Amino acid sequence: MADVDIALDLARAREADAPRDSHVVRFGPDRPLKLDAGVELSPFQIAYKTYGSLNADRSNAVLVCHALTGDQHVASRHPVTGKPGWWETMVGPGKPIDTERYYVICPNVLGACMGTTGPASTNPRTGKPWGLEFPVITIRDMVRAQAMLLDDLGIETLFAVAGGSMGGMQVLQWAASFPRRVFAALPIACATRHSAQNIAFHEVGRQAVMADPEWRGGRYLIEGTNPRRGLAVARMGAHITYLSDAALHRKFGRKFQDRDNPTFTFDADFQVESYLRHQGISFVERFDANSYLYLTRAMDYFDLAADYNGVVANAFAGTQTRFCVISFTSDWLFPTSESRAIVHALNAAGARVSFAEIVTDKGHDAFLLEEPELYAIVRGFLDGAAKARGLKSAGG
Amino acid sequence: MLSRLKRDLTMAEAARGPGGARVDLLLVADMVAPDARVLDVGCGDGELLQLLAETRGVDGRGIELSREGVNECVAKGLAVIQGDADTDLADYPDDTFDYVILSQTLQATRRPRIVLEHMLRIGRHAIVSFPNFGHWRIRLQVAIGGHMPRTDNLPYSWWDSPNIHFCTIKDFRDLCQVVGAKMERAVALNAYGKPLRFNAPWWFWNLFGEQAVFLLSRRA
Numbered sequence: 001m002a003d004v005d006i007a008l009d010l011a012r013a014r015e016a017d018a019p020r021d022s023h024v025v026r027f028g029p030d031r032p033l034k035l036d037a038g039v040e041l042s043p044f045q046i047a048y049k050t051y052g053s054l055n056a057d058r059s060n061a062v063l064v065c066h067a068l069t070g071d072q073h074v075a076s077r078h079p080v081t082g083k084p085g086w087w088e089t090m091v092g093p094g095k096p097i098d099t100e101r102y103y104v105i106c107p108n109v110l111g112a113c114m115g116t117t118g119p120a121s122t123n124p125r126t127g128k129p130w131g132l133e134f135p136v137i138t139i140r141d142m143v144r145a146q147a148m149l150l151d152d153l154g155i156e157t158l159f160a161v162a163g164g165s166m167g168g169m170q171v172l173q174w175a176a177s178f179p180r181r182v183f184a185a186l187p188i189a190c191a192t193r194h195s196a197q198n199i200a201f202h203e204v205g206r207q208a209v210m211a212d213p214e215w216r217g218g219r220y221l222i223e224g225t226n227p228r229r230g231l232a233v234a235r236m237g238a239h240i241t242y243l244s245d246a247a248l249h250r251k252f253g254r255k256f257q258d259r260d261n262p263t264f265t266f267d268a269d270f271q272v273e274s275y276l277r278h279q280g281i282s283f284v285e286r287f288d289a290n291s292y293l294y295l296t297r298a299m300d301y302f303d304l305a306a307d308y309n310g311v312v313a314n315a316f317a318g319t320q321t322r323f324c325v326i327s328f329t330s331d332w333l334f335p336t337s338e339s340r341a342i343v344h345a346l347n348a349a350g351a352r353v354s355f356a357e358i359v360t361d362k363g364h365d366a367f368l369l370e371e372p373e374l375y376a377i378v379r380g381f382l383d384g385a386a387k388a389r390g391l392k393s394a395g396g
Numbered sequence: 397m398l399s400r401l402k403r404d405l406t407m408a409e410a411a412r413g414p415g416g417a418r419v420d421l422l423l424v425a426d427m428v429a430p431d432a433r434v435l436d437v438g439c440g441d442g443e444l445l446q447l448l449a450e451t452r453g454v455d456g457r458g459i460e461l462s463r464e465g466v467n468e469c470v471a472k473g474l475a476v477i478q479g480d481a482d483t484d485l486a487d488y489p490d491d492t493f494d495y496v497i498l499s500q501t502l503q504a505t506r507r508p509r510i511v512l513e514h515m516l517r518i519g520r521h522a523i524v525s526f527p528n529f530g531h532w533r534i535r536l537q538v539a540i541g542g543h544m545p546r547t548d549n550l551p552y553s554w555w556d557s558p559n560i561h562f563c564t565i566k567d568f569r570d571l572c573q574v575v576g577a578k579m580e581r582a583v584a585l586n587a588y589g590k591p592l593r594f595n596a597p598w599w600f601w602n603l604f605g606e607q608a609v610f611l612l613s614r615r616a
Contacts, residue, residue, distance in 0.1 A: 322475065324470065325477075343477055343479075344484075344487045347477075347487050347488050347492075348487060348488070348489055350489065350492055352455070352457065352475045353457075353475060353477060354469075354470045354474070354475045354476055354477060355466070355476075355477035355478055355479075356463070356466050356467050356470050356478060357463060357466075357478055358467070359463065373467055376467070376471045377467055377470045377471050379471070380470055380471030380472055380473050381470055381471075381473065383473055384472070384473020384474070385473075387473065
């Protein structure tokens with residue numbers, strides 16, 4: 001293992017307990033988190049970022065929920081990679097989620113590895129990283145933890161909750177679990193349950209991690225190894241599901257990487273291979289392999305209807321929340337039919353819902369990429385909701 | 397498809413009232429009680445929903461087939477979903493709305509009867525506006541010209557028309573009978589978008605009305 005890799009591993013591991021550039025709330029033994037698995041997590045902590053400022057009547061808070069491999073650095077430089085925030089096109093001054101108007105809170109989810117308690121955090125009972133002793137968590141557990149964070153911050157009602165993919169699942173869970181705390185909800189490119197195909201893809205990713213001998217039964221942080229190759233392969237496979245055939249063809253086609261002819265070896269001859277390898281390697285720098293197992297599991301377990309007698313509409317019965325559901329034409333991981341099912345359930349519950357499908361060839365990842373129509377819709381939806389909520393416009 | 401029809405209607409310079417709104421929309425708006433819950437089926441770019449929100453303070457929702465229409469509506473802050481009148485009305489529970497409106501869209505649906513039945517199921521009232529195929533100029537084009545009619549409001553050739561279920565005012569009255577709808581109000585508009593004489597007989601409306609607007613309710 002190269003020295004630089006060890007240095008990166010150490011830097012990443014430190015983030016799990018002591019995140020840089022983030023606020024941290026610690027919940028002691030007096031405030032345990034009750035998990036769906038039937039156990040209590042205590043003590044635990046939540047790392048989060050905020051942007052903009054909370055108004056006097058505490059009515060302008062927007063909770064942004066991040067996706068599987070995201071984190072709290074939604075609109076600011078990532079402390080490990082140095083890259084810009086993952087949703088800077090959407091969140092910031094003058095952006096659709098306008099930080100001059102709204103107070104944006106983005107917590108790192110439970111089970112992740114950027115400062116909120118997860119399998120890479122130190123287990124206070126052993127003084128060593130949790131590893132696989134960390135309890136299996138659910139989307140609902142993540143949302144419960146976020147609600148405890150908001151209680152701690154003294155924010156009773158959120159003006160809006162927004163997120164894509166796993167973030168969208170949290171948005172739906174928020175609206176179902178805490179309807180009176182959510183004025184507006186923006187679930188993007190998500191579903192009320194993880195499909196068999198999606199569980200299958202996740203299982204392939206987990207098996208790749210666990211097949212790496214460096215994984216050491218999940219004890220790699222204790223034994224000083226890192227299942228780099230396994231996690232990179234998991235990321236490569238998953239990354240394909242975030243794109244589309246058309247987008248891959250447009251970006252790479254069958255073009256060769258730095259060569260004019262095939263080498264008749266298993267080098268990365270094709271640009272698309274080289275791109276995927278890069279995606280895998282750079283992901284390993286910033287993400288914990290066990291967190292990947294826990295978070296994919298949480299998504300697999302997500303099935304909103306199951307908690308409400310098999311009927312999704314029951315989850316939203318009597319809701320006053322206004323919803324804006326958004327999907328993308330080329331997203332085959334969370335296809336439009338899944339968003340339409342959300343809309344049908346909301347209609348059946350008599351909810352105030354908007355639904356837009358955006359034409360793009362960028363696949364599932366479109367929600368993170370340059371999509372002017374997405375920005376116009378989010379801005380319009382939030383403006384309308386802000387008027388109904390009596391929020392002042394920025395600068396007004 | 398529906399939005400294309402709407403655009404063409406607008407392009408045909410449908411008569412506009414003092415506020416700049418289309419007269420047929422003003423007429424529809426006039427039939428809606430203040431603060432009601434309204435579903436506009438085939439809401440296009442949201443002109444009627446905005447009018448209703450501004451003049452009637454309604455809690456409005458919309459369904460629109462075209463993606464561009466939907467996205468424009470949502471960006472305006474309206475609660476509109478992408479959907480199809482023929483398939484998606486079935487998902488709404490009974491009595492969800494005070495009014496369900498179908499403005500200039502009936503003739504483009506695949507199964508007008510089922511659409512109308514759903515409207516009366518999910519709303520206490522239904523408001524339907526449609527082009528009258530019994531208008532004398534249309535009759536004349538078929539009878540004398542011997543071809544499918546084309547007018548300013550209905551500019552399509554038969555082979556590219558989204559309108560697959562035309563009816564006359566008389567036909568629509570028959571449909572209301574069949575589905576058990578009570579006619580609370582009916583207005584026919586002339587070619588200039590002006591309402592025809594209130595006490596005129598039905599045959600007169602059917603001959604001289606270019607459009608009709610019906611306010612219906614379920615028979616008790």
